[in-house]
Amino acid sequence: MIQHLPILQVIIPLLAAPICFILKEARLVRWFVLIANVMAFVVSIMLLQQVNLNGTLVYSLGGWDAPVGIEYRIDKLNAYLLILVTSISTITLMAAGKSLTKEISESKITYFYIAYMLCLTGLLGIVTTGDAFNVFVFLEISSLASYTMIAMGNDRRSLWASYQYLIMGTIGATFILIGIGLMYMMTGTLNMYDLAERLPEVEHTKTVFTAFAFFLVGVCLKLALFPLHLWLPNAYAYAPSIATVFLAATATKVAIYVLLRFIFSVYGFEFSFSHLPLTEILVSLGLLGIIAASIVAIYQTNVKRLFAYSSVSQIGYMILGIGIGTKTGLTATMLHLFNHALMKSAIFLALAGVVYRVGSVNIKAFAGLGRQMPWTMAAIVIGGLSLIGVPLTVGFVSKWYLVLALLESNWWPIAVLVLIGSLLAIAYIWRIVEVAYFKPALQNNQSYKEAPLAILIPAWIFVLANIYFGIDTSFTAGVSEATAELLFGVAE
Amino acid sequence: MNFLEQYNYWIVILLMMSGFYIVIAHGNLVKKLMGLTIFQTSVFILYISVSKVIGGTAPILNDQYTVYSNPLPHVLILTAIVVGVATTALGLALAVRIKEAYGTVEEDVIQEKDLQQEGSAE
């Protein structure tokens, strides 16, 4: 069975979804989904072991070798992302049982779980595949599933948010389709590694440039790069809390993976950074995103929306790291990708706890919560400190690498701007701290109890991970450096 | 001849862009989805144009023919058509629910109502 690991990674959650559809009963489905998730997680760990032992794994689907058939290809970068996605999805799911009963009508809970599994399937499929068109197919699976999950929020604005995401997401996907079509037109292949071999022959044609541009714009729509982020704040704010945790922690990260794969592995560093002004574009958009989204975040009254804008600005950091175009910069991106997933999982899960008890995430409702729900608020505060980049949290580690990369390239003015971005983060985190700890509880507030353990424990797993990986950086930094080297190695 | 060679592609671009324009500029949610359909269908036309070999025939093996058009884009577009209709169905379902919840499917009215709601929540 060992040689089948790559495909098992995807078909376990995939086949779990239709089985859940037949099972129907929500409690049964919940356990089934959890088991499938744990299995997927175990498979991803085994995959990383295999990759460490044997190097890149190649698996030909249908027994047809690429480029005739579709192949799965797993190297360190994919394996790392697979672990990230499956672990976060599993831990988030532990909190789902409690949180969903409060936010979704009972008859729809099964559908939510199925959509969750399908979304997971889509994301895993994107990460494992080595075929450009297969990326599109699985991207659409994950997108349709996430539109469904978002629309199930209990505010009517969730419907509008989902519709907006559907339109922008489909435009993005169609751009990606155009990009893939043009690449195919110029090379005759869809396999990523075959493309990498064949693109250099035609790299000076305008068609290949156009293909690259459309693909990039499409992916950037999906990963909500400023100013293509318009769908994200409402989608995160009004989706059911569990969907927000899952999407915030994984979906944008997978989009960044696709970006990295195509910039470095398919087109190659040479093409992306020498023929195109990619550095200028990514650095300026990244910086704009960091500053503008942070400022907008300060003025939000809906706390989920506040952190959604914060996500847009954090994506800016990752894009900035890619834009620097050095190994250290890429290491910073990889680190931040992992770390940001931890931060946002902790924060949004804690917010799920707030929704469970208080029923609102308006900033006014937070008054006095610091005393009433100490553990929940502590999780948000520690997550927030991590977002700011305070030492001993993971946020510090990735910002440290980012500033280091900037200084290495002698771009100190940009480093200063990055630090200003952190100051802005202090401003929006402080607003919550101020209300929660220094304002008396509203008069009509009955005293709220601590969030249920089923939500609190998963949230604190992420909080502790934030601290643990902030102190012991050997695993994350090691893996990030290895993947950065790998991506540059492919480019050489 | 050069004009005719790229004529297909240019018209296809015009088609794609009119679909794209409808998606962005129109405010009616159902109309936007129609625009999206046109946009996607036009991309399909682009793919299928790539597959054509002049003098070729449909890719169904037959001893009479030796030149066939490229079957691969056909397969890709079959998949893409299905993806397209799936997206349309979901988008229409959302439009129906939005109509029920907001009483309208016009973008500007919805946004106005959202602003009002946020204002009253303050």
Place this chain on the structure above:
Amino acid sequence: MDANLARSNQKKIRSRAIEILINVILLAFLAITALSLAFTKDLFASVMLTGIYSLLSAAFFVLMDAVDVAFTEAAVGAGISTILMVTTLTMTGRYENRKLHHPLIALCVVAVTGVMLIIGTMDMPAFGSDVAPAQVHVAPYYIMQSGEDIDIPNIVTSVLASYRGFDTFGEVVVVFTAVVGVLALLEFSRKESDITEKPAPMFQHKILRIVSKILIPPIMLFALYVQFHGEYGPGGGFQAGVIFASAIILYAMLFGVEQTRKAVSMPVVKVFAALGVLIYGSVGIVSMLNGGNYLDYNALFENDITGQHVGIIIIELGVGITVATAMILIFLTFARRIGKSNSNSGTKEGTA
């Protein structure tokens, strides 16, 4: 020069000229349809234009030798999507607001995108060229080898079901995802579901009723033909599924949704929607257990060709089942919503 050869050359040139002429006219029609769609305010007219656009593009696909694609586009674009859109319009209203949303900005975005694409066409290989990169790499393998590897005439089916079978699996999952999404959004929970149904609007048209009663069985039969003929000609599970569903949809339009729900049990249809995906997936599992890779049909039987044939028939069946049930479920869910949506349109709050 040999007179015979000259005559056949002349014939070739003439047929080529006609092909170009049809090509130019079809594209011009497509352009007119797309542009008039942008200016029409009547949404019913817009739906019809969208349908016409799909039908025209299906005709264009035939011209481009893509018969399978044409078949699907006609069934889906002109068929299913049109029906779904019309159903939606009965709930959301017929006319759109005249106000455009930042038309100038939109025009700029579109212009920039268009110019980018036109720049992209500059270095494209000439249209229809047989030495373009797309025609000399990978594709020749399918054309030369599929006869030997899989031994069915329709190369598109070979690629779809075997060489790139996993993409098709993904496609089935996309359809399944759409079903889950539509049900999650529009299905009534138990207590909401007791609506009394008005008689179907078409029921009083006797001619329509009789004609469709005559038509429904042949449509279903045709669906089965398309299902099992996909290896030899254009067709396959997807097209068959859509055609089968259209027979049920026709029935529902004439005799009403509730009547249809009595004829076709919803829980069973739901189970089948999931079952199609599972059938497809389990073919892969079986080949894995037999020592092959996932979806490797060669591993199904001793004889590779038999394995390929059986594998393709089974997965096409899975596709057909999921697509047919999915389309039925989606349509019926939409149609049932009409009653509630219209009674609710006065009140503004309606979210669950």
